[in-house]
Amino acid sequence: MGRVLVVDDEAAMRFALAELLREHGHEAVLAPGGHDALAALDRVDTVIVDYAMPEMDGLELLDRIRQRDASIPVVMVTAHGSERLAVHAIQRGAYDYLHKPFEPDELARVIDRAVEASLLRREERRGRIERSVGKRVIAESASMRRLLADVERIARRDITVLVTGESGTGKEVIASLLHAQSPRVNGGSLVRFNCAALPGELAEAELFGHAKGAFTGAHAQRSGFFARADGGTLVLDEVGELPLAIQAKLLRALQNGEIQPVGAGRTDRVDARVVACTNRDLEADANSGRFRSDLYFRLAVVVLRVPPLRERREDIPALANELCARYGERFGIGDVRLSDRLVAELARRDWPGNVRELENAIARLVGLSDGGEIDLDRLDDARPAPEPRESETEGAGLSLREQVQAFERGLIVRALEEAHGNQVRAAQALRTSRATLIDKMRKYGLRRPSDRDDEDDDDDA
Numbered sequence: 001m002g003r004v005l006v007v008d009d010e011a012a013m014r015f016a017l018a019e020l021l022r023e024h025g026h027e028a029v030l031a032p033g034g035h036d037a038l039a040a041l042d043r044v045d046t047v048i049v050d051y052a053m054p055e056m057d058g059l060e061l062l063d064r065i066r067q068r069d070a071s072i073p074v075v076m077v078t079a080h081g082s083e084r085l086a087v088h089a090i091q092r093g094a095y096d097y098l099h100k101p102f103e104p105d106e107l108a109r110v111i112d113r114a115v116e117a118s119l120l121r122r123e124e125r126r127g128r129i130e131r132s133v134g135k136r137v138i139a140e141s142a143s144m145r146r147l148l149a150d151v152e153r154i155a156r157r158d159i160t161v162l163v164t165g166e167s168g169t170g171k172e173v174i175a176s177l178l179h180a181q182s183p184r185v186n187g188g189s190l191v192r193f194n195c196a197a198l199p200g201e202l203a204e205a206e207l208f209g210h211a212k213g214a215f216t217g218a219h220a221q222r223s224g225f226f227a228r229a230d231g232g233t234l235v236l237d238e239v240g241e242l243p244l245a246i247q248a249k250l251l252r253a254l255q256n257g258e259i260q261p262v263g264a265g266r267t268d269r270v271d272a273r274v275v276a277c278t279n280r281d282l283e284a285d286a287n288s289g290r291f292r293s294d295l296y297f298r299l300a301v302v303v304l305r306v307p308p309l310r311e312r313r314e315d316i317p318a319l320a321n322e323l324c325a326r327y328g329e330r331f332g333i334g335d336v337r338l339s340d341r342l343v344a345e346l347a348r349r350d351w352p353g354n355v356r357e358l359e360n361a362i363a364r365l366v367g368l369s370d371g372g373e374i375d376l377d378r379l380d381d382a383r384p385a386p387e388p389r390e391s392e393t394e395g396a397g398l399s400l401r402e403q404v405q406a407f408e409r410g411l412i413v414r415a416l417e418e419a420h421g422n423q424v425r426a427a428q429a430l431r432t433s434r435a436t437l438i439d440k441m442r443k444y445g446l447r448r449p450s451d452r453d454d455e456d457d458d459d460d461a
Contacts (some may be wrong), residue, residue: 001025002115004047007037009053024108034061042153045118047074047201071121073114110310141312155181163277163307168356171277179233188232193225196241209261229272240280309351316347323362341376409444
């Protein structure tokens, strides 16, 4: 049912308590003293601590546990006749207390309540965090439960994390959870930088900032993504795509906490926690020389692997139903649900595109439905043959200038799609003015005949 940390300097008492806990369905973690207990604290739901210990007494340990994580219930064990001490422990935050000698059933009742309270607090906290992230994280499978437990534990430690996994597994959600559960959530922003979105020169200026006049078009000094993440978290998506020259500058930033804007004769101090995401085998890339090995070891202080969907099929039914409800609400379809046969078939499939592919399939199923129950016979409609992306097809056989224009057009198209045609929001996403966006749209034939330069965007209200 729960993991219970037993802290007692007497080995016989530790093992006796552990046996009692196991008989009542709990897993016991044993510690002979306070320092060992604090080292194991991140892995447990509840703590039983004896008051009289030579190294660190129970009240001091209680205070230090409360400082680390006040949500973990602590049950104090005291000698018979120490009622005043027990009351003092409750006043300092203990969940409950037990007098020696105590009955096994009494221990079981107290621990059952404490574990239940701990799990409830954890669920409430996870709900708050998921609301801040904007997504509910499905974790029916053991592998996802372990991952989320690791995320919760590591988030509180200000260390660099490398999140690995196949495309579409949800690495960006894990990165968001790491920030949302860290102390930095109250002091800084979560900033994302896509390392594969820009060519090397532009990527360097965007990541580290640039001075006025550093290159053609640099009309003013501009801060980079590192500076914007100061005090918060910088997520480096597809970090394996960074050119080697920029990898060296990133290494310096991680080592020294200093960045040098392009064209500036100075360095700036930054305090940003870095979470890097990749679908590549960075260790193999480091061994082959494609990725700097020293940077790899700096990034991979802790590695979190997001399992592909085929390795956590237990998550698929809950995930599919969650997505169905989400898209039903988004598309304005009232009562829409997936049949049991359809959900079972979804759980059997491998989904090489992982959660992203499943989400696209559910969105299409819901979008093509008239509400009610969606059955198995509609599943083939949800997986059309993939079409090449515009930016991939337009570059073939073109000059460098034409390819750059095709790339720019693709960026604008995607920004407009994500903004649902809202030009103001698309311009903000592209970090340009609306007037410039309109000129570019006209240049690339993206203007509708009814568009006017002075029009207002209806959905800005």
